[in-house]
Amino acid sequence: MIRFEEALDIVANAAKPLTTERVGLQECTGRVLAEDVYSDMDMPPFDKSAVDGYACRLQDLDKELKVLEVIAAGTVPSYDVKEGECSKLMTGGMVPAGADTVIMIEDAEIAGPGTIRFIAGKTASNICFRAEDIKKGVKVLDKGTLIRAQEVAVLASVGNATPLVYSKVKIGIITTGDELVEPQEIPGPSQIRNSNAWQLISQAQHAGCIPQYYGIAVDDEEKTLALIEKASSENHIVVLTGGISVGDFDFVPEVLKRAGFDIRFRSLAVQPGKPSIFAIRGYCYVFALPGNPVSSFVQFELLVRHLINTMTDCFTTAKVRKLPLGFDYKRKRTDRKAFIPVVFGIDGSVSPVEYHGSAHIHSYIFADGIISVEIGNNAIQKGTLVDVRFL
Numbered sequence: 001m002i003r004f005e006e007a008l009d010i011v012a013n014a015a016k017p018l019t020t021e022r023v024g025l026q027e028c029t030g031r032v033l034a035e036d037v038y039s040d041m042d043m044p045p046f047d048k049s050a051v052d053g054y055a056c057r058l059q060d061l062d063k064e065l066k067v068l069e070v071i072a073a074g075t076v077p078s079y080d081v082k083e084g085e086c087s088k089l090m091t092g093g094m095v096p097a098g099a100d101t102v103i104m105i106e107d108a109e110i111a112g113p114g115t116i117r118f119i120a121g122k123t124a125s126n127i128c129f130r131a132e133d134i135k136k137g138v139k140v141l142d143k144g145t146l147i148r149a150q151e152v153a154v155l156a157s158v159g160n161a162t163p164l165v166y167s168k169v170k171i172g173i174i175t176t177g178d179e180l181v182e183p184q185e186i187p188g189p190s191q192i193r194n195s196n197a198w199q200l201i202s203q204a205q206h207a208g209c210i211p212q213y214y215g216i217a218v219d220d221e222e223k224t225l226a227l228i229e230k231a232s233s234e235n236h237i238v239v240l241t242g243g244i245s246v247g248d249f250d251f252v253p254e255v256l257k258r259a260g261f262d263i264r265f266r267s268l269a270v271q272p273g274k275p276s277i278f279a280i281r282g283y284c285y286v287f288a289l290p291g292n293p294v295s296s297f298v299q300f301e302l303l304v305r306h307l308i309n310t311m312t313d314c315f316t317t318a319k320v321r322k323l324p325l326g327f328d329y330k331r332k333r334t335d336r337k338a339f340i341p342v343v344f345g346i347d348g349s350v351s352p353v354e355y356h357g358s359a360h361i362h363s364y365i366f367a368d369g370i371i372s373v374e375i376g377n378n379a380i381q382k383g384t385l386v387d388v389r390f391l
Contacts, residue, residue, distance in 0.1 A: 001274070004270045004337050006265075007265055007268055008302075008303070012307075012310045014280050014307075015310035017166075018166045018167045018311050020035075020164050020165065021164070023165055025152055028147050028152065028165060030147065030148075030208045031146075031165035031166065032145065032165060033147060034143060034165055038137055038139050038140065039138050039157075039158045040136065040158050040159045041136050042135055042136050043131065043133045043134040044128050044129070045130065046130050047129050049089045049090065049091055049093050051102055051104045051126045052090055053088075053102045053104045053105050054067070054086040055081060055088075055095050055096055055102050056086035057100055057101065060084060060086075061101070061103070063084055065084060065086040066086070066115055067086055067115065067116060068081065070088040070090075071089045071096065073092035076094060080098040081098035089102055101127070102127055104123070143313060144312065144316075146314050147165070168208065168209060169208075169236050169237060169311065171204045171209045171211050171235055172211075172234060173204070173212070173239050174197075174214045174241075175194050175197045175215075175242060176218075176219070176224060176242040177218075177243065178219045179191050179192055180192060180216045182216070183195070194216060195361065196241040196242070196293055199296065200239055200241070204239075207304075208308075209237075209308065212235060215227070217240075219243075224243070224252065225255045225258060225259060228256065232259070235284065236284065236285065237285045238284065238285070238286045239287045240286065241288075241296045242290070243291070253277060256288070260281050261279035261280065262280050262281065265277070269336045269337060269375060270337045270338070270339065271339070271358075272299075273289065273298055273339075274336065276289050276295075276303065287304050290358070293359065294358040294364065298370065319389070320387050320389050321387075321390070322385040323344075323349060323386065324350070324383050324385055324386075325350060325381070325386050326349030326382065327351050327352065328380070328381055329352075332378070334378045335375065337372055337375050338372065339372055340352055340372075341364055341366075341370055344369070349383075350369065353367050369388040369390045370391065371386045371388050372386075
């Protein structure tokens with residue numbers, strides 16, 4: 001049995017980078033950048049107006065100003081602004097040479113034919129100056145960035161219409177056990193519905209991966225081996241649940257060895273998820289997780305995602321924040337690191353959700369995050385800052 005931090009290091013050290021591809025802007029949301037992105041131009045590319053108004057010289061605000069022209073956004077001014085002159089300018093329009101201020105339309109009035117005067121007491125420049133946001137050649141996005149709508153806008157603004165991204169991780173999912181039936185079936189005596197597979201499929205999709213479900217592996221060593229061989233030949237990662245403890249039909253570890261996988265660890269000092277296996281063969285990784293749904297849920301979020309993040313150099317999804325504990329926590333056994341589901345309070349603290357153990361997946365409907373309690377620690381006082389992993 002190894003500590004959880006050691007398991008994370010083993011997973012990270014085993015990770016190999018994914019291949020990359022270029023995709024269009026319509027396809028890149030949820031993907032991870034595989035290279036740094038630089039601006040191909042200044043932004044704004046010219047001095048532009050932040051308001052609808054009149055471009056003029058600040059020193060001329062006490063004068064009547066002759067209106068030279070109307071400048072729409074997207075057009076180039078025909079005249080430079082000189083003493084006693086101004087040009088009417090729309091929001092986003094190019095500020096004419098000679099002007100250093102744009103007075104808002106509501107701060108001006110018509111003074112006569114073709115002239116205006118400033119009627120407010122003061123004004124800001126109301127100009128977005130060239131390159132004040134981004135200079136040409138400056139890095140705007142880092143390799144490893146998860147692309148959201150905001151990043152798509154930046155990519156478009158710097159002319160990167162086909163960003164280089166990492167390939168999507170393919171994850172094969174297998175559940176084991178004769179006691180399982182699929183959700184559409186009515187369980188018989190001693191049977192339960194298979195929730196793990198569909199939970200893991202959803203988690204894989206949420207992680208930006210491509211899941212493929214291989215069904216329920218019955219308690220037969222040869223059939224389990226055949227499913228593992230098929231899934232491992234078609235995916236980067238294979239996740240199994242069940243069949244890894246010490247029962248008569250828990251033969252997944254031996255099947256993995258027969259398939260040529262090198263088992264790097266098979267027991268963790270954690271709760272939930274103690275009997276968790278990580279194995280490697282070539283460029284395929286296998287996680288064999290416990291059959292209890294909370295254990296498989298938590299260890300996918302913590303272990304499997306750690307591998308995915310390391311393969312793409314993207315850790316933006318692994319948000320951990322220090323927040324105050326909203327309750328006094330106590331436990332009896334301290335030999336394992338504990339992960340506990342919590343909910344955020346309106347005061348910024350975290351408090352536990354009702355949780356009955358590793359089969360109680362319903363508790364995670366209400367959970368906003370997970371806190372960890374370290375080995376050897378049997379009590380945490382209310383108000384103590386704790387690490388919270390956001391879900």
